[in-house]
Amino acid sequence: MASATHPPERLKVSDPNSWDTAAAQYNNALGAIHLISLTETLEPPLLAPGARAIDLGAGTGSLTYQLAERYPQLPILATDISPSMLDQLMVNPTANITTQVADMRAPVVGAAGEASFSHVFSTMAIQLLPDPAADGTLMVWARLLIPNGIVAIGVWDFDQNCRPHALWAEAAVAVDPSYVNPPLVIPGHWNGLAQLEDGLKRTGFRDIKARSQHIGFDIGKEEFMRFFWESKNPMTLDRxxxxxxxxxxxxxxxxxxxxxxYDGGRSIPLSAGLVVGRKPRVD
Ligand SMILES: C[S@@+](CC[C@H](N)C(=O)[O-])C[C@H]1O[C@@H](n2cnc3c(N)ncnc32)[C@H](O)[C@@H]1O
Structure with a gap:
């Protein structure tokens, strides 16, 4: 196991470039399958003729792959600002996946045309942006959708049950009782489910369904230690x-x-916030 030396300074988790170096070891399938299930409760179905999906901030493809396996006929465009993440995603692609480097703040570009998707997905990425409803980002995501198309977004619920974060704080405070764990989320960014749901409402999305989903981070001690100390994930480097x-x-x-x-790392509580909604009406 690598020794725990100090990263030189606090990283900006919201800096897109900080994720590029984490790509080789990034893996996070949490939440994706539950978000897809919630999406399936709204029309149009992912099996509809002409259905097409985009994954914004796709990373190494946690959601992309779940979706591709469940719907082998569904064309999926996986996008991310990090070319390394997409390289990793394409190591073993299925036939229905294509990729495009794109900034989720301005995703209407190249193969991602206006009104060209029935479904817009994004998991564990939107919290990297400051209030994406207020700055118009969510409205731009809506522009990707056909009329009545569906947006489906997953976030970390940092305010509830976030044990990986608490575990770090407990360990750090035990070593230095004066240590104060800085907020995980940069001020102004979304903390979890409530703000995500509110953001969709403020943007005018309709038929909104929101769910807090316990997903757990029950990956075992060895895997947790590797994730925390070796993965180069910007969030753990930041801690x-x-x-x-x-x-x-x-x-x-x-x-x-x-x-x-934590039962040898087999019981680490963690929740995701999941929200789906229908494209705002354009009058
Ligand atoms: C926590 S990871 C989530 C990845 C994947 N969706 C998942 O659930 O496993 C956040 C991802 O957002 C990407 N990202 C960060 N800022 C971005 C931006 N402005 N536009 C597009 N992607 C961005 C990062 O490169 C990283 O792959």
Whole structure:
């Protein structure tokens, strides 16, 4: 296991470039299958003739792959600002997946034409943007949709049940009782389900359904330690950079907590916020 040396400074999690270096080890299938199930409760179906889906901030394809396997006939355009994420996504693609580098703040570009998708998906990416309803981003996402098309978005619910985050804080405070864990979400960014649902309403999406879904981060001690200390995920690097003491001690304490409190890493509570809605009416 790599030693726990300090990242040089706090990273901007919202900086798109910070995710590029995490691509090789990025994997996160959490939440995607539940979001697809929620989407299936709204018409049009993903099996409809002419159905076409886009995944914004697709990463290495957690949602893209779940969708592609469930709907082998559905054309899916996976987009991300990070070319490395998309390279990783295309290591073993199915026939219905294509990719395009695109900024989710301005996704109407190239193969992603105006009104060319029945479904717009995005998981665990929109919180990287400051209030995407107020700045018009969600309205731009709506422009990708055909009339009555569906948007389906998943977020981390940081305000409820976010144990991976709490676990780090418990370990860090045990080593340095004066440590204050900085907020995970940058001020002004969405914290979870309530703000996501409100954002869709403010944008005029209709037939909105919202669900808090327990997904758990029950990946086991070894995998959790690898994720936290070796994956180069900007969010964990950011935590490490905020701690000025001895990270090796935090690592040991985290291992102890995983063994003694979290059933060897097999019981780490975590929730996702999932929301689906129909394209705003254009009068
Ligand atoms: C936490 S990952 C989520 C990836 C994937 N959707 C999932 O659920 O596993 C966030 C992703 O958003 C991408 N990203 C960050 N800023 C972006 C932007 N402005 N436009 C498009 N993608 C962006 C990152 O490169 C990264 O792949």
């Amino acid at each position: 490490q950079a905020s701690f000025k003491g001895d990270l090796e001690k935090v690592k040991l304490e985290m291992g102890r907590l995983l063994d003694e409190v």
